[in-house]
Amino acid sequence: xxxxxxxxxxxxxxxxxxxxxxxxxxxxxxxxxxxxxxxxxxxxxxxxxxxxxxxxxxxxxxxxxxxxxxxxxxxxxxxxxxxxxxxxxxxxxxxxxxxxxxxxxxxxxxxxxxxxxxxxxxxxxxxxxxxxxxxxxxxxxxxxxxxxxxxxxxxxxxxxxxxxxxxxxxxxxxxxxxxxxxxxxxxxxxxxxxxxxxxxxxxxxxxxxxxxxxxxxxxxxxxxxxxxxxxxxxxxxxxxxxxxxxxxxxxxxxxxxxxxxxxxxxxxxxxxxxxxxxxxxxxxxxxxxxxxxxxxxxxxxxxxxxxxxxxxxxxxxxxxxxxxxxxxxxxxxxxxxxxxxxxxxxxxxxxxxxxxxxxxxxxxxxxxxxxxxxxxxxxxxxxxxxxxxxxxxxxxxxxxxx
Amino acid sequence: xxxxxxxxxxxxxxxxxxxxxxxxxxxxxxxxxxxxxxxxxxxxxxxxxxxxxxxxxxxxxxxxxxxxxxxxxxxxxxxxxxxxxxxxxxxxxxxxxxxxxxxxxxxxxxxxxxxxxxxxxxxxxxxxxxxxxxxxxxxxxxxxxxxxxxxxxxxxxxxxxxxxxxxxxxxxxxxxxxxxxxxxxxxxxxxxxxxxxxxxxxxxxxxxxxxxxxxxxxxxxxxxxxxxxxxxxxxxxxxxxxxxxxxxxxxxxxxxxxxxxxxxxxxxxxxxxxxxxxxxxxxxxxxxxxxxxxxxxxxxxxxxxxxxxxxxxxxxxxxxxxxxxxxxxxxxxxxxxxxxxxxxxxxxxxxxxxxxxxxxxxxxxxxxxxxxxxxxxxxxxxxxxxxxxxxxxxxxxxxxxx
Numbered sequence: 001x002x003x004x005x006x007x008x009x010x011x012x013x014x015x016x017x018x019x020x021x022x023x024x025x026x027x028x029x030x031x032x033x034x035x036x037x038x039x040x041x042x043x044x045x046x047x048x049x050x051x052x053x054x055x056x057x058x059x060x061x062x063x064x065x066x067x068x069x070x071x072x073x074x075x076x077x078x079x080x081x082x083x084x085x086x087x088x089x090x091x092x093x094x095x096x097x098x099x100x101x102x103x104x105x106x107x108x109x110x111x112x113x114x115x116x117x118x119x120x121x122x123x124x125x126x127x128x129x130x131x132x133x134x135x136x137x138x139x140x141x142x143x144x145x146x147x148x149x150x151x152x153x154x155x156x157x158x159x160x161x162x163x164x165x166x167x168x169x170x171x172x173x174x175x176x177x178x179x180x181x182x183x184x185x186x187x188x189x190x191x192x193x194x195x196x197x198x199x200x201x202x203x204x205x206x207x208x209x210x211x212x213x214x215x216x217x218x219x220x221x222x223x224x225x226x227x228x229x230x231x232x233x234x235x236x237x238x239x240x241x242x243x244x245x246x247x248x249x250x251x252x253x254x255x256x257x258x259x260x261x262x263x264x265x266x267x268x269x270x271x272x273x274x275x276x277x278x279x280x281x282x283x284x285x286x287x288x289x290x291x292x293x294x295x296x297x298x299x300x301x302x303x304x305x306x307x308x309x310x311x312x313x314x315x316x317x318x319x320x321x322x323x324x325x326x327x328x329x330x331x332x333x334x335x336x337x338x339x340x341x342x343x344x345x346x347x348x349x350x351x352x353x354x355x356x357x358x359x360x361x362x363x364x365x366x367x368x369x370x371x372x373x374x375x376x377x378x379x380x381x382x383x384x385x386x387x388x389x390x391x392x393x394x395x396x397x398x399x400x401x402x
Numbered sequence: 403x404x405x406x407x408x409x410x411x412x413x414x415x416x417x418x419x420x421x422x423x424x425x426x427x428x429x430x431x432x433x434x435x436x437x438x439x440x441x442x443x444x445x446x447x448x449x450x451x452x453x454x455x456x457x458x459x460x461x462x463x464x465x466x467x468x469x470x471x472x473x474x475x476x477x478x479x480x481x482x483x484x485x486x487x488x489x490x491x492x493x494x495x496x497x498x499x500x501x502x503x504x505x506x507x508x509x510x511x512x513x514x515x516x517x518x519x520x521x522x523x524x525x526x527x528x529x530x531x532x533x534x535x536x537x538x539x540x541x542x543x544x545x546x547x548x549x550x551x552x553x554x555x556x557x558x559x560x561x562x563x564x565x566x567x568x569x570x571x572x573x574x575x576x577x578x579x580x581x582x583x584x585x586x587x588x589x590x591x592x593x594x595x596x597x598x599x600x601x602x603x604x605x606x607x608x609x610x611x612x613x614x615x616x617x618x619x620x621x622x623x624x625x626x627x628x629x630x631x632x633x634x635x636x637x638x639x640x641x642x643x644x645x646x647x648x649x650x651x652x653x654x655x656x657x658x659x660x661x662x663x664x665x666x667x668x669x670x671x672x673x674x675x676x677x678x679x680x681x682x683x684x685x686x687x688x689x690x691x692x693x694x695x696x697x698x699x700x701x702x703x704x705x706x707x708x709x710x711x712x713x714x715x716x717x718x719x720x721x722x723x724x725x726x727x728x729x730x731x732x733x734x735x736x737x738x739x740x741x742x743x744x745x746x747x748x749x750x751x752x753x754x755x756x757x758x759x760x761x762x763x764x765x766x767x768x769x770x771x772x773x774x775x776x777x778x779x780x781x782x783x784x785x786x787x788x789x790x791x792x793x794x795x796x797x798x799x800x801x802x803x804x
Contacts, residue, residue: 332648
C-alpha cells in the first residue's frame with residue numbers, strides 16, 4: 001500500500017495528527033491560529049465563536065500560541081464593535097518564516113515569507129541552468145538561501161523550513177529529482193546537496209504553482225486544474241484543497257497526454273503529446289523562430305506587435321491545449337481550469353482557440369478557464385507558503401524546535 | 403465553495419465527525435468494529451493492541467457495539483494462541499444490512515449484504531429499460547426491494563439503507579439522475595420515486611463498481627482507475643481509498659476523452675471520443691453486427707470462435723482505450739488500471755492492443771492493467787457494501803435509528 005495520492009489539508013482538520021487528547025489539542029491550536037490568520041485580527045471571544053470552543057478553552061490555547069511567538073496582542077480592540085472590548089490578536093510578523101527557493105531553467109530565486117504571508121526577503125539570480133551539473137547549481141542556490149535567511153534573521157524571523165521548486169518530476173520522498181529534462185538532471189538527490197540546517201521539501205514547480213493559486217488566488221475554488229508552462233507543460237490537480245500527487249508523485253503530466261495519437265514522436269516515447277503542439281519549443285518552431293532565452297517574452301512581444309505567424313502558432317497551441325483539457329475535464333470534473341506560470345502571459349492569444357475547443361467538445365456548460373494573477377511568481381511563493389502552512393496547520397511543531 | 407471532490411474514508415479516521423470527545427468516541431467505535439471486521443474474529447486484547455487503545459477503553463467500546471447488535475461473542479478463543487484465552491469477538495451476521503439495487507439497461511437487481519459482507523438475499527429481473535419511463539421502472543424495482551428486504555428480515559436483518567446504481571450521471575445530491583442516455587432519463591429525481599423507508603443514495607454504476615473493487619478486489623490498491631462498460635464507457639477514479647467525484651459529481655467520463663480529435667461526431671458534442679471507438683455500439687458496428695441484447699455476450703462468443711472481424715474490432719477498441727488511458731495515467735499516476743464491468747469479459751481481446759499502446763506511449767515503466775474478478779456483479783455489490791461501510795465507518799448511527 002502506498003501513501004495516499006492526495007494531500008488534503010483543511011485547516012486543522014483531517015490532519016494526520018493522532019486521535020488522542022494530545023492530537024485534539026494540537027488540532028485546536030491549529031484552528032485558533034488559522035482563525036486569526038484568516039481574519040487578520042480577532043478577539044479571543046470572536047475566535048471562540050468562530051471555531052466552536054469555549055472562551056476559556058480558547059484562552060489557554062491563545063496563551064500557548066503567544067508563548068511560542070506565533071500570536072501577538074494588538075491591545076484593546078478598536079471602538080465601534082459591539083460588546084465589551086477585548087484585546088485583539090494577530091498573527092506574529094516575527095517568529096517562523098517559510099523559505100522558498102526555485103531552480104528554473106534560466107534563473108535561481110529564493111524568498112522568505114512570514115506567518116502573515118508577507119515576503120520579507122528575496123534574492124534572484126539569472127543564470128543558465130540547462131545542462132548544468134546539479135552540484136554547482138545547488139551551491140549557488142545555497143548561497144542565495146543563506147543570504148535570504150540572514151536578512152530574515154535580522155528581522156527576528158527564523159527559518160521553519162526550506163521548500164525548493166524544480167522543473168521536473170520529484171519522487172514521493174520529497175527530495176529526489178527523478179527527471180528534469182530541461183535541466184538534464186536524472187535521479188538527483190537534492191537532499192544530499194542542500195544544507196541540512198532546516199526541514200527540507202523538494203517538489204515540482206507546477207505543484208507549488210497550484211498551491212500558491214489555492215492559497216493566494218482571488219476566489220480560487222478548492223477543486224481546480226492548474227496548468228503551467230515554463231519549457232515543458234505541467235499541470236497540478238487540486239482536489240478538496242489538496243494536491244493529487246499520484247502513486248509515484250508524477251500526477252499532472254498534461255504535457256504527455258496524447259492530442260493526436262499519430263502525431264510527431266515525443267522524447268517521452270509517445271506520439272502527438274500535447275508538448276509537441278503547445279510546448280514552448282514547438283510553438284517557436286511553428287512560428288519560425290529560433291529557441292532563445294525568455295521564449296515567452298519573445299512570443300508575447302511578437303504576438304502583441306501583430307506578428308501573424310506567431311499568433312497562428314499560439315492559436316494552434318490553444319487548440320491542442322483545448323483538446324487535452326477536454327479529456328482532463330471529462331476525467332476530473334474540476335470547478336475551473338487555471339492557466340498559470342508562463343502560460344498566463346500568453347493567455348490573450350491562447351485562450352480563444354482553447355475555449356472554442358473546450359466548448360464545442362462539451363455537451364453541458366463548459367468548465368470555465370481563468371488566468372492566474374500570480375503568473376511566473378507562483379512556484380516560488382507556493383514553496384515559501386507551503387512551509388508557512390505547515391506551521392499554521394500544526395503550530396506545535398514550533399515547540400519541538402531544537 | 404463546493405463539497406470536496408473526493409470522499410476518502412480511511413477506517414474510522416478522517417471522517418467528518420466533529421473533533422470533540424463525542425466525535426473521538428464515535429471514531430474509536432469505528433476503529434474497533436473495523437478491526438474485528440478485517441480479521442473475522444479477534445479478542446478484546448488483540449483489538450486493543452491493533453488500534454492502540456487500552457484494554458479497558460476497548461472493553462467499554464466493545465460492550466456498546468454488542469449492545470447495538472453489531473458485534474457478538476464467539477466464546478473462548480480457539481487453543482493454540484499465545485497468552486491467556488479471551489473471548490473472541492465477531493461482527494454480527496444479524497442486525498443491519500445494506501440493500502443494494504441496480505437499474506441496468508436490460509435488467510433490475512437487488513441484494514442484501516450483512517455486516518460480514520455476505521449476500522443474504524437477492525432478486526434479479528430481466529426487463530428492457532431503454533426508453534422506459536422512470537415511474538414504472540422504479541415501481542418494479544421497488545417491488546424487488548421489498549421482496550429482498552422481507553427475506554432479509556426473516557433472517558433477523560434490518561435495512562440500514564438503500565443504495566441504487568444507475569447507468570448515468572448522478573448529481574451530488576445523491577438522488578437526481580442528471581443524464582442516463584441509455585435509459586433516456588434526464589433530470590430524474592429518483593428520491594421522489596423510491597420508497598422513503600430507509601436512507602437512500604443513488605450513484606453512478608461505475609462509481610459503485612470501483613468501490614466494490616476497492617473493498618472486495620484481490621489485493622486492489624487504494625489508488626486506481628476503474629474502467630467499466632455496459633453500453634457506454636465509464637471510469638471511476640479512486641484516490642487514497644475514496645472516490646474522486648468531481649465538482650458536479652461527473653468525474654470519470656473516460657468515454658468522452660478525445661482519442662482522435664477529428665474523428666466522428668459524438669452525441670456529447672465532441673468528436674472522436676473514446677466511445678466512438680470502444681463503446682459497445684461502435685464495436686458492433688465495426689464488426690458488422692446489429693445491436694441486440696447482451697452485445698458483450700455476442701462479441702465474446704464470436705471472438706472466442708475465432709471471428710476475425712470481431713477480433714479486429716476489439717483490437718481497435720483496445721487501441722483506442724490505450725490512447726485514452728495513456729492520457730488518464732499521465733494525469734492521475736494511478737497504481738493500476740482495473741478493467742471491470744462488461745469490459746472484464748472482453749479483456750482477452752482488448753488487453754493486448756491496449757497494453758501495446760500504453761507501453762509504447764510511456765517512457766517509464768507502464769501502469770499495470772488488471773481485470774476485475776467481480777465483472778458485471780461489481781455495481782450491485784458496491785451499492786450494498788456502501789451501506790455496510792457506512793455502518794462500519796460510524797457504528798453510532800445504529801443507535802440513532804428511530
